[in-house]
Amino acid sequence: MSHSFQVDLRGIVELLSHHLYSSPRVYVRELLQNAADAVTARNAATGQIWCETPATTADGSLRMHDNGIGLTEAQVHEFLATIGRSGKRDELGFSRHEFLGQFGIGLLSCFLVADEIRVQTRHEGHPTVYWTGHSDGRYEVAAGPDRMEPGTSVTLVPRRDTAVWLEPLRVTELARMFGGMLPYPVRVDGELVNEVAPWLNESHVPKTAYAEQTFGFTPFDIIDLRVPEAGLTGMALVLPMTANPAAKAGHRVYLKRMLLSEGVEGLLPQWAFFARCVIDASELRPTASRESLYEDGLLESVREQLGAQLRGWLVQLARHQPERMNRFLSIHHLGVKTLALQDEEMLRLVDQWWPMETNMGKMALAEFRERFGVVRYSPSLDEFRQLAAVAAAQGLAVVNGGYTYDTELIERLPTLDPAILVDRLDPSDLSTRFDTLDSAVELTLRPFLAAAQRILDPLGCEAVVRAFDPPSLAALYLTDRHSTFQRQLRETTRVVDEMWAGVLSTFERADAQTRPQLVLNYRNSLVRRAVALPTPELMGLAVQSLYGQALLLGHHPLRPIDTALLNRSFLDLLDHAMPSLEE
């Protein structure tokens, strides 16, 4: 024996109110939507929707009227009283394209604010039907006086605790928000709430005013959007201020001119966080809550096409309005750079336009290449700061790759053109550009170098004297990538257990060439005075101080042995600088 499912309406309403809809306010949307669909089904040209709030009804109830298609008695039983049954599907059960509704549950949202829904409806050529639905699942159908014109009136009698949702000001505001763009006149207590869809304006002025009013900012620019395949028109408002790339961008989305939500996510590709959209689409689908977009192939394609339109705008801006492009980049460089990590067009844009810090002044990478050939870069800010002046003095142009994504972007440049030369600066290469001293001077330096090496040996460093610019720089601590690695390896080996130490030691190489160098500058007067000091002790003390200062200047990590040396040399220097008490 077969049975039919029973539906506990209270349970369903509970489910809707707590899990599907974010707020009871959606009842206004659902009523407007049903009225709009009914008008579409009858005669769009003369369609009217009007709402009477308690300010007009004076009995605490709210009424939504339309002069739409109306329902016959049979349809009332079939559609109003059957949950999940919709009159907006075709014979095969597919939702019909011209209607907003499709799920057959919208009317239930009225139970969020009322225990009783009364519908008075007339379909052309049929008598008027009076239907009353109760939140406990009962409903009655009755006959009554005929309506003048076909159409439907829905009356909601609020409960005491939900009367706030029916307050005139609130209803007007909600009707304007959800239904303000509908192609039919919508009135609340006689007042028209429709507005012209802002994205359909030819001129920027009303669009800008709309952005200011709705989003609270004057857009940097406005980009018209169009995806015919999705029946989509709209505009992207470019933010005039930096947006947090991690923050979710909410877009204002209308479906068939009815507001879906003010915070729809996933309409644009993630990189496009510099734009807020206002769009209307006839082909995109809502989720059942009607608060977000259904993720399907069409939405994916829309996302791609909108992305392409934003990208196109950027490229045009770069070509025709370089000044504005620079301004745009100064606000949104992080987004553009993120995109450039995967997108060639954007990489080209960064290459041409984004002013990078270099030791020859700020300039775009393309200009840097034109002037210096190779894009030589330093991957860290500390290293760049330490070496920029020295490298410039040797005529070596270096880009600072230490800011977010810059190194990755520079390394990606050859994907634009394999002929682009990119070279990571190895600090130790610098010393090969420094002048060696003539042999007579070298000879006089021997005692000093011996004293210096005695100090530096336990620190794993090599003492070198060269002549280089700028003369104001006394000493440079230079370490190549290989020796940095060896140094870190030795440090790690020291702290791990025996087994790991054994494993790590196989990577160690003991050749002296891999040692970092302390390069002392013979053009610096302090260094020349250190060389001329009378005793090896004093020379050693000077080397200790120069070593410590070079480490600090270069922001090199200090090991305990380095910190101890810094402390000791500082105190020893003080000791020498101050007269002793016995004298």
Ligand SMILES: Nc1ncnc2c1ncn2[C@@H]1O[C@H](COP(=O)(O)OP(=O)(O)OP(=O)(O)O)[C@@H](O)[C@H]1O
């Ligand atoms: N104002 C109205 N005029 C004519 N028919 C209506 C009206 N309101 C509701 N109906 C009928 O009642 C049915 C159920 O309405 P309901 O709002 O629950 O669902 P829906 O609009 O079909 O879909 P959705 O759940 O997506 O809103 C509709 O399909 C329609 O046939």
